[in-house]
Amino acid sequence: MTRGLPAGEIGPTEGSINLPPDDTGEAIGLPAGGLTITFGFGPTLFRDDDGRDRFGLADRQPQALRTLPHFPADVLDPAKSYGDLCVQACADDPQVAVHAIRNLARIGFGTVAVRWSQLGFGRTSTTSTAQSTPRNLFGFKDGTSNIKSEETKDVEEHVWVAPGADAKADWLAGGSYLVARRFNMNIEIWDRQSLGDQEDFIGRTKDTGAPLSGGTEFTEPDFSMPGSNGPVIAKDAHVRLVHPDFNHGARMLRRGYNFVDGSNAIGGLDAGLFFIAYVCDPDTHFIPIQNAMAKSDALMEYVKVTGSALFAVPPGIEPGEYVGQSLFA
Amino acid sequence: MRTPLIVALLLATPLVAACTENAKGGGGDSGDARTVSVTSTDDGCDVSTAQAPSGTLTFDVTNAGSQVTEFYLLGEDGLRIVAEVENVGPQLSRQLVVNAPAGSYFTACKPGMKGDGIRADFTVTKSADEPSVSADDQELVDAALTNYSAYVQDQSDQLVAKTQEFVDLYKAGKDDEARALYPEARTHWERIETVAESFGDLDPRTDAREADLEPGQKWTGWHRIEKDLWPQLAQDYTPLTPKQRAFYADDLMKNITTLDNRVQGLDYTVDQIANGSRGLLEEVAAGKVTGEEEYWSHTDLWDFQANVDGARVGFEGLEPIVEQKEPELAKTLTTRFADLQKLLDAQKTDTGFTFYDQLSQGEIKDLANAVNALSEPLSQLTAAVLS
Known part of the structure; x- marks a missing residue:
């Protein structure tokens, strides 16, 4: 499918008139659309909720691959959280991504079952310096200081699991952890905040995305610059709390998307940011940062986390190998 | 039997990045x-x-x-x-x-x-667009500030008295009476909630919900006691012992007394009052109309009414100023407050209000619509009084 080919060996319209097609067909005529498919393993693939070894893999469970702790403001819907396996399909056209997921789920019936799925749109972070920074549903540029693929040293240090980092799970060396968090935004309430307040909460201007300490989008924030009432980038500004300077230098590779899943029972948009980050170790690169944010971030008034999951993403494979081969080797 | 694996499917589609930047707006006015x-x-x-x-x-x-x-x-x-x-x-x-x-x-x-x-x-x-000014602008502002300050102090006084009564009943094991007084006492908290919340140390100790806690944080305050008084929904709940009851009751009373002491010295500005009014309606939209605030007791409509009371008092104090500066806004807000109040009145009972879990989905939706209808113009209030 990543080459724009059908999911099955026969094709959506080439097979027997008496059989259901082995490809569902909605991608006929569409290009591959930059489709990528990323797979991950959840903690419950290794051990069930009672700690029992499910498939004889428990001795290879990575140290940090545990159900994420409860964070303040987490109101998790179990039907939108957790999972044994995950598949992230990304493409330039939602139809292509949905086609991939749908056909993989179909192939898997009987062996795997779908627990939850989430469709996103409008990438919320740049992953390359060639892209301009897109906006989240708060209307702000999001992911200005995301790790870019060109920053190879940072990718190495913050995204990939280093060989020897986890003695029990060396199969994960060269892989990563995928953190998924469904941040529901309180859209209607947010929209009633003055521009000045919105910018103070974020710590950047809405227009260009420059930090409130001045400059342009990519100017480094100056957290000590004095303002009229305390620092010009407020103590509870989002950009300050999640910045590497206040988190032992930790950076993330974010690959999240906006979502709108219709409206809720009282007519509000069921919308927000489907946060996805790749990190080398959630214990150092996600959990402390999420805690700092949940505790002090001005944005927390306007978000509620309704879904949460953590997966270990195995390293890439050579031709002829299968996904996750290192785990089963 | 093989256990089926559970798959989480993440579908994500980036939009192709737009290639053109919009020109900066506002250029047309440069000659103005x-x-x-x-x-x-x-x-x-x-x-x-x-x-x-x-x-x-x-x-x-x-x-x-x-x-x-x-x-x-x-x-x-x-x-x-x-x-x-x-x-x-x-x-x-x-x-x-x-x-x-x-x-x-x-x-x-x-x-x-x-x-x-x-x-x-x-x-x-001087020009044809000369704005009309009233000599008693400052008088209006002063009156608004004095009245609001008096309102907050009065509510705080009543909060202290009712909370004392409530914790005494709770400690004495008079649970029925304590349950009846719980939403009444909280009314005085909810009317000045934005002021109370401005004390970042007191608010979490007093008004935190179980889901708001961070790891290691001890849960204290109103809602801890609420759960103990209405444990029906809780699974495997162990009721608090008399000694524990006394601890949580005294702790709540101590924090409410601290709040009362701090409130005495507070000065306000007109934009704080206006923001407080807007903020109280946000509290309604975020927690009360959804039934999240009073998860155990379902007394959300008491809080709802109290937030609206506080918001209305804030607005009414500023109304003479708004009437001078933006008469249309003043009119809209007056109407929308009344529309919302009509819906709340319809839920009044002999002992207070309908419990949240007794409301129909349609009634909740009507309340939510009225909150939105009021909140939108209310978000203009601060700018109007500052203009």
């Missing part, structure tokens, strides 16, 4: 006599004109210096702040819109926020 460009540097304040016709003036303030700057329009005495914009970072721009009648003024940039600022004379000449 009421638009003034201000460039603040570390040692200068370049104002594009020293004179403008009366009416709505727009100052485009750009900071070309290396430190944060502020820009002020000061009255003839050089002391009264007519309008100000703060926190303009280096290389950033901010707009200041002010409704200025004819008269003599000063402009002032304050790079580094130090001293009296770099001042220059500024004259506003």
Whole structure:
């Protein structure tokens, strides 16, 4: 499918008139659309909720691959959280991504079952310096200081699991952890905040995305610059709390998307940011940062986390190998 | 039997990045006599004109210096702040819109926020758009501030009295009476909730819900006791012992007393009152209309009413000012407060209100719609009283 080919060996319209097609067909005529498919393993693939070894893999469970702790403001819907396996399909056209997921789920019936799925749109972070920074549903540029693929040293240090980092799970060396968090935004309430307040909460201007300490989008924030009432980038500004300077230098590779899943029972948009980050170790690169944010971030008034999951993403494979081969080797 | 694996499917589609940047807006107004460009540097304040016709003036303030700057329009005495914009970072721009009648003024940039600022004379000449000003503007403001301060203190007094009564009943094991008093006592908290919440240390100790806790944080306050009084929904719940009850009751009373002491010394500004009014409606939208606030007791409508009371009192205090500046807004807000109150009145019972879990989905939706209808114009209130 990543080459724009059908999911099955026969094709959506080439097979027997008496059989259901082995490809569902909605991608006929569409290009591959930059489709990528990323797979991950959840903690419950290794051990069930009672700690029992499910498939004889428990001795290879990575140290940090545990159900994420409860964070303040987490109101998790179990039907939108957790999972044994995950598949992230990304493409330039939602139809292509949905086609991939749908056909993989179909192939898997009987062996795997779908627990939850989430469709996103409008990438919320740049992953390359060639892209301009897109906006989240708060209307702000999001992911200005995301790790870019060109920053190879940072990718190495913050995204990939280093060989020897986890003695029990060396199969994960060269892989990563995928953190998924469904941040529901309180859209209607947010929209009633003055521009000045919105910018103070974020710590950047809405227009260009420059930090409130001045400059342009990519100017480094100056957290000590004095303002009229305390620092010009407020103590509870989002950009300050999640910045590497206040988190032992930790950076993330974010690959999240906006979502709108219709409206809720009282007519509000069921919308927000489907946060996805790749990190080398959630214990150092996600959990402390999420805690700092949940505790002090001005944005927390306007978000509620309704879904949460953590997966270990195995390293890439050579031709002829299968996904996750290192785990089963 | 094989256990099926559970798959989480993440579908994600980036939009193709747009290639063109929108041109910066506002260019069409540059020739407007009421638009003034201000460039603040570390040692200068370049104002594009020293004179403008009366009416709505727009100052485009750009900071070309290396430190944060502020820009002020000061009255003839050089002391009264007519309008100000703060926190303009280096290389950033901010707009200041002010409704200025004819008269003599000063402009002032304050790079580094130090001293009296770099001042220059500024004259506003009479024009057809002369804004009407009332000599008793300041009187209206003073009256609003005094009344609001008195309201908060009065609510705080009643909060102390009712909370004392409530914790005494709870400690004495008179649970039915305590349950009846719980939403009544909280009414006085909810009416001044935005003031109470401004004390970042007291609010979590007093009003945290179980889901708000961070790891290791001890759960105390109203909702801890609420769960103990209404444990039906809780699984495997162990009721608190009399000793534990006394601990949580005394702790709540101590924090409420601290709140009361702090409230005595508080001064307010009109924008704080307006923001508080908006904030109380946000509390309704975020927690009460959804039934999340009183998860165990379902007494959300008491809180709902109390938030609306507090918001309405805030607005009514400012109403004479809003009537002068934006009469249409004052009218809309009056109507929308009344519309919402009508829906709440319909849920009143002999002992208070319908419990949240007894409301139909349609009734909840109607309340949510009325909250939205009021909250949108209410979000204009601060700007209106400051204009």
